[in-house]
Each structure stands twice: as structure tokens, then as C-alpha cells.
Amino acid sequence: MAAVEQQNQAAEEDVAVKEPLDLIRLSLDETVYIKLKGDREIQGRLHAYDQHLNMILGEVEETVNYYEIDDETYEETLKSEKRSKPFLFVRGDVVILISPSLRQ
């Protein structure tokens, strides 16, 4: 009985979320959505991360939002640009948030 309990406890420990980074550990090899500084967002498959939130992502799609100012009217229009990359290292200090598994 005690042994079974212990086993269950160990299994629970693997999936338990005790600290923020545990949530990211559970997203390994899953698609994640990341918001970055400088009005950037990325979606991609999480292949590696460390305690600084440095990451390597695969099948990455990046979206950059920016305002374009018209030369004559000075009107601002919101533009959005998408880029795809097979593999991307992202430095942790530009990361604002990570949201796990956008399963589609």
C-alpha cells in the first residue's frame, strides 16, 4: 500500500506544477505561444529552455507589429509582418510571457 502511494507520488511529481518553470517543462516538444519585447510574438515547438528562459524553438512563425508613418499625411497605420524560421534561439531577456500548448 505504502509502495503504491510512493509510486503515485513520484508520478505526480513529474506532472505537478510547483513553480513557474514546471509549466514550461510540460510544454517540451509542444507548440507554445510567446510574447516578446518590441511588439513581437512567436509560435513554435519548444525544443529547449533554461532558467533564464533562453529557448530553442522549431517551425517558428514570428509576427512583428509596428506603426508606419505616412511621409505626407503623418498618419499612423498599424502594420503586421510575419516571418517563418525552421529553428530559432530566443534570448530569455526579451521574453514577456509563455503560454503552453495551443493545440489545433
Place this chain on the structure above:
Amino acid sequence: MKRTASERDGGGRRETGLSAYVGSAISIITNDGRHILGTLKGFDQVQNLVIEGSRERVYSPDEGVETLELGLYLMRGDCIAVVGELDEEADAEIDLPSLKAHPIGDVLH
């Protein structure tokens, strides 16, 4: 900053720091987008640099490049983005007065 030859090439490992550039002409991009050139005289662990004969190149989209003489500079490592080894021959061939370019933006942390 005394270094033995074996330390200089990292004892067989690849030299990761700036020691290969000491005594050479270098080209620096700062975090506020300035472009500074000069001769690297020394550096430390955090990339504070001593640059002799430094000069700044100011770029603009409408006019050619303007050069400002600055002299001996100590630059703080925190403010440095890129340090490049300058090929002086290739650099001499650049037609600066007719080179127009957008300035590089700030590094946004």
C-alpha cells in the same frame, strides 16, 4: 594585462574574447547606434575598451558620412553591441562622402 602566448590562443581552445583584436583597427557599434572606429589598446572581462585615435562616423539618408575626431576613449562595456575587426584597405575604398545610410537604431532591452 600580461598574457602568455598560450593564454592568448586559449591554450589550444578557441579564443572567445577580444584579445585577437588588440593593436588592430576596430569598428564598434554602440547600443545607441553610434559607429566608432579606432585602434583597440586594451579591454577587460566586461568589454570595457580603450580605443586610441577614435573617430565617429555619422550616417544620414540625405547626406554623405560625416567623420568626427574624438581622440583617446574609454568605452563602457555595457554600451557596446558589436566590435568588428576593420580591414583598413577595404575601408579606404569606401566612398564616404557619397555614402548615404539610415542610422542604426538603439538597442532596446
Place this chain on the structure above:
Amino acid sequence: MLFYSFFKTLTGKEVTVELKNDLAITGILHSVDQYLNIKLNEIKVVDEAKHPHLLAVKNCFIRGSVVRYIQLPQDAVDTDLLHDATRREARNAA
């Protein structure tokens, strides 16, 4: 340590380093240190016409703190190896 070790396996390969000032530099990875400062050889600025500042520069040192992204060559990334290394690192940190 994970990414330092990973980038050491990438030396000699072509990468594109995108900086926080939107400058993107392609080159052959020469070396990396524990702060993820990077040295590149045979460099080329991606939009050289817009930013001709490094036209006469063949190799450079990039401060790790100004890096936003590094685009990696597809054939140099072993995803299973990265998963294992990441789990190991996460266990050790706990």
C-alpha cells in the same frame, strides 16, 4: 550551461544573429563563451544597403546581451538531444 554547450557544437556552421537594434548579421560561428558572447567570421549584414557600417569588417565580436535571436541551421539541431539535455538541466536546477 545548456546553451553554451549547444552553441559550441555549432562552431564552424553558418548562423544569423539578430540584435536588439534590428541589425541582422550572418556569419560562420567562430566561438562562444559562457555569457553567450559570440564571435563570427566572414560576416555579412543582412540589409547591407540600409546599414553599410560593417562593409569593411570581416569578423566580429557580438555582446551576448544585445542578441535577440539566433537563426540556426536546420541540419545542426538534434531535437531529441535537446529535449534530453533540457530535462536533465531542469532536474539539476530543481
